[in-house]
Amino acid sequence: MVDQFIRNFAFLTDTMKKGLTLILSLIILGFTAEAQVTFEASGQTNVAVGEQFMIRFTVNQQGTNFIGPDFKGLNILSGPNISTNTSYSNINGKMSQSMSVSYTYYLRAVKEGDFKVAPAKITVDNEEYQTKELTVHVSKEPANTNTGNAPDASGQDQNQTQLKENDLFLRASIDKQNPYLGEQVILTYKIYTKVPIAQIVINKLSNFQGFWMKNLLTDQEALKQQSEIIDGEEYVIAELRKFAIFPQKSGKLTIDPLELECVAQIRQANQRRSSNSFLDSFFDDPFFGGTRNIQKILKSNAITLDVKPLPEVNKPLDFSGTVGDFQIKGSINATELKTNDAITLRYQITGSGNIELIDKLNTKFPSDFEVYEPKITNNIITNSASGVSGSRTFEYLLIPRNPGDFEIPPLTFNYFNLKSNSYQQLKTQPFNLKVEKGADYQSGLVYSGANREAIQYIGTDIRHIKTGNFALVKSNYFLFNTTKFIMWMVIPFALFIAFILIWKKQAKKLNNQSLMRHKRATKVARKSLKNAQAYLGTKDSASFYNEISQALWGYLSDKFNIPKAELSKETVNLKLLDKKVKEKTIIQFIETLNHCDYARFAPGDPESTMDTIYNEALEIITKIERELK
Amino acid sequence: MKRFLIILFIFGLSKAGFSLTSNDSLVSMAMNQYNEGAYNDAISTYDQIIANGYESSEIYYNKANAYFKLNDIPSAILFYEKARKLNPKDEDILYNLNVANSRIVDNIEQVPDIFLKVWWNNFYNMFSANDWAKITIGLFMITLFFAAIYFLSNRRFTKKIFFTIGSLFLIVTIFSFVLSYQKFYYSIEHKEAIVFQPTITVKSSPNNNSVDLFVIHEGSKVYITDELDNWYEIRIANGSIGWLPKSATQLI
Numbered sequence: 018m019v020d021q022f023i024r025n026f027a028f029l030t031d032t033m034k035k036g037l038t039l040i041l042s043l044i045i046l047g048f049t050a051e052a053q054v055t056f057e058a059s060g061q062t063n064v065a066v067g068e069q070f071m072i073r074f075t076v077n078q079q080g081t082n083f084i085g086p087d088f089k090g091l092n093i094l095s096g097p098n099i100s101t102n103t104s105y106s107n108i109n110g111k112m113s114q115s116m117s118v119s120y121t122y123y124l125r126a127v128k129e130g131d132f133k134v135a136p137a138k139i140t141v142d143n144e145e146y147q148t149k150e151l152t153v154h155v156s157k158e159p160a161n162t163n164t165g166n167a168p169d170a171s172g173q174d175q176n177q178t179q180l181k182e183n184d185l186f187l188r189a190s191i192d193k194q195n196p197y198l199g200e201q202v203i204l205t206y207k208i209y210t211k212v213p214i215a216q217i218v219i220n221k222l223s224n225f226q227g228f229w230m231k232n233l234l235t236d237q238e239a240l241k242q243q244s245e246i247i248d249g250e251e252y253v254i255a256e257l258r259k260f261a262i263f264p265q266k267s268g269k270l271t272i273d274p275l276e277l278e279c280v281a282q283i284r285q286a287n288q289r290r291s292s293n294s295f296l297d298s299f300f301d302d303p304f305f306g307g308t309r310n311i312q313k314i315l316k317s318n319a320i321t322l323d324v325k326p327l328p329e330v331n332k333p334l335d336f337s338g339t340v341g342d343f344q345i346k347g348s349i350n351a352t353e354l355k356t357n358d359a360i361t362l363r364y365q366i367t368g369s370g371n372i373e374l375i376d377k378l379n380t381k382f383p384s385d386f387e388v389y390e391p392k393i394t395n396n397i398i399t400n401s402a403s404g405v406s407g408s409r410t411f412e413y414l415l416i417p418r419n420p421g422d423f424e425i426p427p428l429t430f431n432y433f434n435l436k437s438n439s440y441q442q443l444k445t446q447p448f449n450l451k452v453e454k455g456a457d458y459q460s461g462l463v464y465s466g467a468n469r470e471a472i473q474y475i476g477t478d479i480r481h482i483k484t485g486n487f488a489l490v491k492s493n494y495f496l497f498n499t500t501k502f503i504m505w506m507v508i509p510f511a512l513f514i515a516f517i518l519i520w521k522k523q524a525k526k527l528n529n530q531s532l533m534r535h536k537r538a539t540k541v542a543r544k545s546l547k548n549a550q551a552y553l554g555t556k557d558s559a560s561f562y563n564e565i566s567q568a569l570w571g572y573l574s575d576k577f578n579i580p581k582a583e584l585s586k587e588t589v590n591l592k593l594l595d596k597k598v599k600e601k602t603i604i605q606f607i608e609t610l611n612h613c614d615y616a617r618f619a620p621g622d623p624e625s626t627m628d629t630i631y632n633e634a635l636e637i638i639t640k641i642e643r644e645l646k
Numbered sequence: 647m648k649r650f651l652i653i654l655f656i657f658g659l660s661k662a663g664f665s666l667t668s669n670d671s672l673v674s675m676a677m678n679q680y681n682e683g684a685y686n687d688a689i690s691t692y693d694q695i696i697a698n699g700y701e702s703s704e705i706y707y708n709k710a711n712a713y714f715k716l717n718d719i720p721s722a723i724l725f726y727e728k729a730r731k732l733n734p735k736d737e738d739i740l741y742n743l744n745v746a747n748s749r750i751v752d753n754i755e756q757v758p759d760i761f762l763k764v765w766w767n768n769f770y771n772m773f774s775a776n777d778w779a780k781i782t783i784g785l786f787m788i789t790l791f792f793a794a795i796y797f798l799s800n801r802r803f804t805k806k807i808f809f810t811i812g813s814l815f816l817i818v819t820i821f822s823f824v825l826s827y828q829k830f831y832y833s834i835e836h837k838e839a840i841v842f843q844p845t846i847t848v849k850s851s852p853n854n855n856s857v858d859l860f861v862i863h864e865g866s867k868v869y870i871t872d873e874l875d876n877w878y879e880i881r882i883a884n885g886s887i888g889w890l891p892k893s894a895t896q897l898i
Contacts, residue, residue, distance in 0.1 A: 479714050479715075479742040479745050481711070482677065482680050482708040482712075483704040483707055483708055483738070484677055486673075487702055487704040489669055489673075489700040489701065489702050489705070490700065490701060490702055490776075491700060491701075492696065495775055495776065495779075495830050496775070496776040497776075497779045498830060502783070506782075506783065506786055509787055509790055510786075513790045513794060516794065517797050517798070520798055
């Protein structure tokens with residue numbers, strides 16, 4: 018590439034030097050030591066930081082014991098390189114011979130400032146010679162300084178031909194200043210020159226931090242020249258480098274300048290004083306001496322991009338940062354197949370933009386399918402005008418393991434469309450697959466028979482929210498420390514105590530009454546019997562029997578605490594048995610009651626019967642009384 | 647007396663916090679927002695309900711789900727834990743909490759509890775604090791009933807039986823009362839917290855210059871054992887103890 022450039026631009030100047038050395042060495046003759054000894058230092062004194070330059074010490078006699086300076090503050094790249102020149106000249110028929118020995122240092126300045134080069138020393142014929150002290154001025158900016166074969170062996174004056182600032186420069190340009198994140202920006206480095214250029218070496222390429230980049234120029238396309246007139250001056254322009262860059266983060270991004278070193282050639286007319294010497298005319302030949310090489314370091318301008326972030330509004334969830342303009346196409350090689358047959362599903366995304374950055378598609382396959390990692394192939398076309406475009410194909414190999422009808426749902430692909438400045442979704446068509454049982458379905462696999470397939474969990478997610486009505490409770494409401502809780506404990510307890518107390522009291526009261534009645538039972542009965550006796554005297558049989566009956570029943574009721582309403586012969590029987598009264602006595606008591614009831618209405622002598630009943634009643638009450646004791 | 651009792655009874659029966667209609671509409675609004683995927687909106691709707699002074703395990707659970715969907719795992723864990731505090735046995739809450747816990751950085755090995763403690767915790771977690779309080783009241787009433795029978799019966803056999811049953815119920819009631827108290831105390835005291843700082847170094851004492859003990863990450867649950875100024879003394883599930891600045895955590 019560079020070679021071609023050189024061929025296009027200039028002539029090889031090295032040849033000249035070689036030619037000179039050849040000729041000089043051919044015409045070496047004798048040596049006359051009539052010349053005075055000179056020992057001189059020469060070289061560039063105005064250099065830029067980082068530039069390579071040369072300091073040469075020349076002596077015109079053969080010397081010994083050369084001591085060079087230590088070049089404080091400068092880096093010695095090589096040296097001292099010793100070269101010996103012997104020249105022979107014939108002036109007006111007089112032959113003269115001269116010789117020079119030079120000690121050359123190649124140096125590089127590393128920092129700015131003035132550096133003193135101390136004198137060098139040499140001994141010629143036992144006499145010591147010194148050069149003058151040199152001062153090297155190192156500047157920050159590359160100066161248009163002379164280099165190459167500048168100080169000639171003959172020490173001739175030179176025309177200080179300078180390279181002007183506008184003669185040669187490098188410029189970086191971008192096609193948009195304010196791209197979206199991920200949008201393609203075309204960055205071009207162009208060299209503008211008015212002078213031929215012999216050589217270009219790129220020292221430092223910009224580091225594209227925060228960018229993904231793609232080279233747009235092939236070697237053939239690079240350095241294609243064209244001319245352009247800028248401000249009335251004609252320049253030759255060549256595109257050195259061209260990139261499609263895709264910012265990977267938003268905000269201000271800076272691309273460092275590109276730095277290159279180039280050798281420009283400047284034509285120098287009448288470099289040597291004209292003479293008729295055939296040698297001179299030889300050197301006047303443009304092939305040899307007409308140009309001078311000037312080394313120059315060129316720096317492009319730095320470029321700052323203000324990268325806009327992609328809008329957050331309506332940003333799809335599965336957006337992966339693809340920006341540009343795309344189409345998607347899905348294709349499948351078979352839709353009816355047998356189990357364990359492989360099918361190939363291809364998704365091809367075509368368009369322009371950062372297409373190579375798509376690394377995953379949001380595919381969904383039936384979970385029963387065996388899916389292999391997709392094979393990704395790119396067909397990227399780089400075009401120096403429009404940038405990166407092409408297609409990226411994802412080829413999925415699918416193997417259905419079970420028969421059935423399946424649907425491969427449409428693939429959705431989201432990207433940011435730069436034309437409409439909005440997110441856009443592309444969709445492929447769905448594919449319906451009909452899978453039939455293949456020949457080997459039954460045999461080889463474990464799906465049928467004893468080993469049934471366990472449920473395969475395809476994903477994990479949280480369970481859905483609680484829906485429907487649910488009771489809301491006042492926050493920080495705790496039943497425990499409310500008065501309500503205490504009430505619920507205290508009040509039932511109080512009620513319980515009260516209830517027990519009231520009940521007990523009542524029971525006591527009832528108890529006292531029956532006790533009284535029990536104690537008074539005999540007295541009351543005897544009183545009734547006394548009344549009956551009185552009726553016996555008056556022969557009032559109705560009153561007599563009434564009194565007797567009351568005496569008997571009342572005695573029972575009071576004595577055994579039986580309510581009057583419950584009195585009957587059965588209850589009497591039970592009660593008395595309970596109180597451990599003898600059965601015989603009970604029977605007698607009941608008989609007495611019976612006699613009393615019958616005698617009321619029985620015919621016969623009422624007086625004798627009344628007498629018997631009275632005695633019977635008196636007897637039985639006494640008997641019970643006795644037995645209870 | 648009787649009227650007073652009736653009033654008290656009605657007061658007792660009516661739920662202390664009955665949800666207002668506006669809250670009901672907020673609940674259904676939040677549900678729709680969640681279903682549409684507007685998780686941020688759903689969260690703010692739930693916050694509104696909570697700001698109204700109401701809560702329920704379901705509200706916290708739903709809010710935690712919304713946080714989970716937004717991939718804010720520490721917040722999701724915080725609210726699942728809050729929901730669990732109100733309803734310790736709900737299977738959905740436990741399941742989702744487990745899923746959320748599997749998404750955090752720290753995998754702290756739990757020190758296995760002794761059998762008795764596991765059994766006690768299971769028992770204790772069967773009901774919420776308020777339910778335990780209600781159970782205590784119920785048991786107390788039954789105890790009183792049996793006691794009354796014991797006191798009022800004249801027969802010796804009946805007395806014997808009801809004395810035994812009554813004493814048994816009295817023990818159970820006291821037990822339930824203790825549980826209610828403990829549960830209540832657990833509910834009002836915030837003894838657990840979730841770490842919210844992405845990475846935080848646990849210190850050996852409540853001082854920034856003290857020795858770094860270990861590092862925990864957001865979403866981890868810590869038990870607060872003590873506090874001093876702006877520091878909590880915490881214990882993590884594996885038993886390690888250290889101090890954390892209060893600002894790094896949020897109480898459950």
